[in-house]
Amino acid sequence: MSVLDRLQFYLMHFMPYPDVVPDRPQGQWVDIPNTHFDPEKGHQLYKNYIDELVLGDALGYDALVVNEHHSTFYSLMPSCSIIAGALIARTRQAKICVFGTPITLTYPHRLAEEYAMLDVMSGGRLECAFPLGTGMEYWVNPLNPATARERFRESMDVLMQAWTQPGPTRWDGEFYHYKYLNPFPLPYQKPHPKIYIVGSGTEDTVQYAAEKGFGYSQVFTPIAAQLRSFENYRATAARHGHTPDSESIIISAIPYVAESEAKAIEEARDHILFYFRNLLRTGDQMNTPPGYLPVDRLRKRLEAGVFQSSEITWEALTSVYRTVLGTPEQVAERIAFWCEQAQSSKIVVHLHTGDMPHWKAVKNITLFAEEVIPRLRRKLSPKLKAAE
Amino acid sequence: MIQFRKSDIVVDGVRVQVLEAGPRSGGGKPLVYFHGAGAMRGFDELLPLAEQHRLIVPIHPGFGGSDDDLTINSVLDYVVHYASLFDQLELAEPVDLVGHSLGGWIASLFAVFHGHRVRRLVLACPAGLRVPEHPSTDLFMVPPETLPSYLVEAPAMLAKLSSGEVTVEMRIARYREMTSLARVIWERSYEPKLSRWLKRIAVPTLILWGEQDRVIPVQQARQWADRLASEAQITTFDGVGHLVFIETQGAAKRVESFLNGGG
Numbered sequence: 307m308s309v310l311d312r313l314q315f316y317l318m319h320f321m322p323y324p325d326v327v328p329d330r331p332q333g334q335w336v337d338i339p340n341t342h343f344d345p346e347k348g349h350q351l352y353k354n355y356i357d358e359l360v361l362g363d364a365l366g367y368d369a370l371v372v373n374e375h376h377s378t379f380y381s382l383m384p385s386c387s388i389i390a391g392a393l394i395a396r397t398r399q400a401k402i403c404v405f406g407t408p409i410t411l412t413y414p415h416r417l418a419e420e421y422a423m424l425d426v427m428s429g430g431r432l433e434c435a436f437p438l439g440t441g442m443e444y445w446v447n448p449l450n451p452a453t454a455r456e457r458f459r460e461s462m463d464v465l466m467q468a469w470t471q472p473g474p475t476r477w478d479g480e481f482y483h484y485k486y487l488n489p490f491p492l493p494y495q496k497p498h499p500k501i502y503i504v505g506s507g508t509e510d511t512v513q514y515a516a517e518k519g520f521g522y523s524q525v526f527t528p529i530a531a532q533l534r535s536f537e538n539y540r541a542t543a544a545r546h547g548h549t550p551d552s553e554s555i556i557i558s559a560i561p562y563v564a565e566s567e568a569k570a571i572e573e574a575r576d577h578i579l580f581y582f583r584n585l586l587r588t589g590d591q592m593n594t595p596p597g598y599l600p601v602d603r604l605r606k607r608l609e610a611g612v613f614q615s616s617e618i619t620w621e622a623l624t625s626v627y628r629t630v631l632g633t634p635e636q637v638a639e640r641i642a643f644w645c646e647q648a649q650s651s652k653i654v655v656h657l658h659t660g661d662m663p664h665w666k667a668v669k670n671i672t673l674f675a676e677e678v679i680p681r682l683r684r685k686l687s688p689k690l691k692a693a694e
Numbered sequence: 695m696i697q698f699r700k701s702d703i704v705v706d707g708v709r710v711q712v713l714e715a716g717p718r719s720g721g722g723k724p725l726v727y728f729h730g731a732g733a734m735r736g737f738d739e740l741l742p743l744a745e746q747h748r749l750i751v752p753i754h755p756g757f758g759g760s761d762d763d764l765t766i767n768s769v770l771d772y773v774v775h776y777a778s779l780f781d782q783l784e785l786a787e788p789v790d791l792v793g794h795s796l797g798g799w800i801a802s803l804f805a806v807f808h809g810h811r812v813r814r815l816v817l818a819c820p821a822g823l824r825v826p827e828h829p830s831t832d833l834f835m836v837p838p839e840t841l842p843s844y845l846v847e848a849p850a851m852l853a854k855l856s857s858g859e860v861t862v863e864m865r866i867a868r869y870r871e872m873t874s875l876a877r878v879i880w881e882r883s884y885e886p887k888l889s890r891w892l893k894r895i896a897v898p899t900l901i902l903w904g905e906q907d908r909v910i911p912v913q914q915a916r917q918w919a920d921r922l923a924s925e926a927q928i929t930t931f932d933g934v935g936h937l938v939f940i941e942t943q944g945a946a947k948r949v950e951s952f953l954n955g956g957g
Binding site: 448449450451452453591594595596597599601604605608609 | 767834837838862865866869870872873874875876877880881
């Protein structure tokens with residue numbers, strides 16, 4: 307059976323604040339003056355962005371995905387659970403994915419409670435992913451990057467105990483002590499909602515996800531590196547008696563669909579470049595606080611020249627990220643290729659990017675749902691059929 | 695010319711490097727130096743102290759030529775480490791103890807908890823005290839390229855520190871040391887209870903400070919002195935920043951005269 311037989315489309319939103327502060331080579335994070343925030347503009351953006359995700363539910367996307375960042379124009383979601391709560395009230399079918407709050411930024415029992423609430427409120431539509439958080443989060447939260455990985459593991463153990471062992475239980479850890487670990491409510495789904503670990507390819511995170519039997523997802527790392535991580539993940543999972551299926555690994559892409567390739571490029575290219583050049587951009591010091599990266603990982607990055615900041619070109623971007631601009635035919639073909647290449651049946655699509663206006667996001671979300679997804683699901687693409 | 699001898703010892707299961715130098719004739723009373731949050735440059739500026747003393751510079755776990763100890767995540771853990779290291783080096787008699795910056799913080803806590811092992815104490819621009827009206831710089835926030843200008847005052851010294859190519863190996867070594875530092879002081883670069891604990895220090899104490907210290911302001915010197923049980927002497931150096939022993943030979947000379955009982 308091909309991965310294409312069970313494709314699931316996860317519509318993800320970063321909810322950026324696009325009125326960036328100019329001339330900031332260190333990017334729009336951490337020490338960005340928050341006096342540039344206009345609450346009326348913010349109000350309108352929340353309306354548009356939530357509408358775009360709600361439209362995704364109506365159009366049949368399998369899941370709506372939100373995530374969390376702090377003190378940055380990159381994201382208007384310092385709490386993804388709040389957006390998830392709003393989405394649950396306005397949607398019926400789609401899974402709601404919190405991909406998610408870094409568990410180390412809050413108390414683990416509290417996240418267990420909040421996610422259980424979302425799962426019960428939605429009638430079991432929740433999926434959760436647990437990131438370590440970007441390096442930037444550690445500058446704006448009272449949290450030690452040098453002990454974050456240890457705290458992350460313990461926090462996950464607390465959450466799993468809270469969700470899977472009849473409470474009250476007790477916890478005596480390095481970072482937390484609970485006299486009565488007894489969250490209420492408990493998740494709707496049993497034993498718990500689907501869990502993924504989000505990583506950037508750091509080997510011990512891949513290993514951790516595989517050992518625990520969690521799914522794995524990688525963000526904004528070159529495709530070749532992602533594929534190596536997935537191999538590593540599958541091999542490790544197998545060694546620990548887990549059999550990861552094509553739903554255990556999530557890949558992500560930035561597609562834009564239009565009447566012609568030229569029109570797609572004209573309408574989307576600059577917004578995607580804006581995203582990479584302005585919103586995703588950070589300084590070395592901010593994204594790598596001490597201890598955030600294991601030393602061997604830093605060595606790999608330095609030797610690969612990852613830290614040499616240079617202007618991001620379209621060609622460089624498309625060679626390392628899954629980006630496709632074109633007709634429904636072209637987009638479907640490319641997505642089929644990526645899913646088969648990664649042996650993944652779950653694909654996160656970013657259909658609003660950077661400073662894209664509402665109308666383009668609506669157009670892209672609609673065309674992708676009505677013209678691309680059916681081609682992939684029913685394999686209507688003649689080229690794909692020929693390839694079978 | 696006196697030079698350091700390097701040796702490795704294993705303390706509580708962790709290999710650490712110890713630098714030692716002493717008088718040619720042998721002997722000399724032990725002087726232990728706790729270094730600050732960087733151990734890559736070496737400590738040759740301290741060698742004048744080895745003319746009369748058995749100078750011992752143990753490198754903290756997680757720094758320079760010592761291995762990491764991932765069970766350390768507080769300054770108190772370093773104090774426990776040094777109690778073991780003193781046992782291992784058979785430093786049975788009270789020693790003269792000098793601590794610079796982070797090392798001053800460790801030395802002060804060592805004197806709080808192991809006062810009987812310290813004969814005389816020198817704190818050179820020690821970290822660890824919370825002084826709201828003269829706060830310390832959070833070194834984690836200083837961009838690497840401007841760090842030297844925070845550490846030293848004299849332009850010639852600044853040029854020396856800033857010169858030379860920064861290799862991948864140097865960046866990795868620095869990241870490792872900053873990681874070790876972050877493990878113990880990222881959440882706050884002071885010990886909230888230190889001002890309460892310092893009254894346990896009853897040994898004669900000398901406080902040294904560079905008057906242009908941009909990392910830990912010289913105004914903190916008086917705050918330290920006021921909190922000790924013993925009468926503390928304060929000596930400050932004009933035209934000197936945070937790396938006080940590197941920037942002026944007067945610092946080692948002052949230590950020498952203090953340890954010899956001079957005022």
